[in-house]
Amino acid sequence: MSIRVRYFASLRERLGRSEDTLDGARQTTVAQVWRQLNPDLPLPTHILSAVNQEYATPDQSVADGDEVAFFPPVTGG
Amino acid sequence: MPVELREQAFDPWLSLSEFQVQRRLAARRSGATAAFVGTMREINEGDDVSALTLEHYPGMTERELERIVAGAMAQWSLDEALVIHRVGRMQPGDPIVLVAVWSAHRKAAFEACRHIMEMLKSRAPFWKHEDLGDRQRWVESNTP
Numbered sequence: 001m002s003i004r005v006r007y008f009a010s011l012r013e014r015l016g017r018s019e020d021t022l023d024g025a026r027q028t029t030v031a032q033v034w035r036q037l038n039p040d041l042p043l044p045t046h047i048l049s050a051v052n053q054e055y056a057t058p059d060q061s062v063a064d065g066d067e068v069a070f071f072p073p074v075t076g077g
Numbered sequence: 078m079p080v081e082l083r084e085q086a087f088d089p090w091l092s093l094s095e096f097q098v099q100r101r102l103a104a105r106r107s108g109a110t111a112a113f114v115g116t117m118r119e120i121n122e123g124d125d126v127s128a129l130t131l132e133h134y135p136g137m138t139e140r141e142l143e144r145i146v147a148g149a150m151a152q153w154s155l156d157e158a159l160v161i162h163r164v165g166r167m168q169p170g171d172p173i174v175l176v177a178v179w180s181a182h183r184k185a186a187f188e189a190c191r192h193i194m195e196m197l198k199s200r201a202p203f204w205k206h207e208d209l210g211d212r213q214r215w216v217e218s219n220t221p
Contacts, residue, residue, distance in 0.1 A: 009204035010215040053137035075216040076203025
């Protein structure tokens with residue numbers, strides 16, 4: 001089992017990848033997931049996050065098998 | 078309360094008309110129908126935009142739209158609601174979004190239609206990427 005991490009839009013382009021996989025993670029948080037995968041880049045304050053396709057806060061817990069996403073403010077409509 | 082994403086250009090007025098007939102809405106209790114259509118403009122922030130690509134988060138986008146519509150259905154006791162949103166590459170003049178609601182009276186219809194549209198703008202995971210001919214850029218925030 002692992003945590004699937006997805007990036008969208010301008011954040012995806014900035015990071016140069018659309019997806020990461022975090023293996024062997026125990027109980028963690030959204031912010032910790034970001035730190036582990038992007039140790040050289042603090043989570044930008046305007047970036048939004050989701051856990052299992054619902055909006056989440058940085059301190060929300062994440063478990064094995066979850067899907068985490070990071071993306072810039074939305075601009076649809 | 079259907080929520081649909083379309084990969085191809087669509088005619089919102091035809092979609093609305095077909096939906097009404099299919100659900101027999103006009104002949105039933107709904108005295109008020111409010112509809113909003115958003116269309117791609119050929120100019121943004123003073124620059125000519127030759128094409129627009131809408132990226133989305135498959136799965137979450139549909140779920141978020143469904144949550145927004147379900148919230149409005151409950152808050153205003155709507156009879157029905159329909160949301161159609163484009164994804165992919167489009168040209169100026171192409172419709173981007175249709176929000177339509179049906180209710181007994183106009184107050185609920187106007188308010189719910191506006192509410193769904195504003196929630197969609199601020200919460201549904203879509204991102205606009207503009208093609209300006211000689212360069213491209215992400216739209217960083219929505220105008221009010």
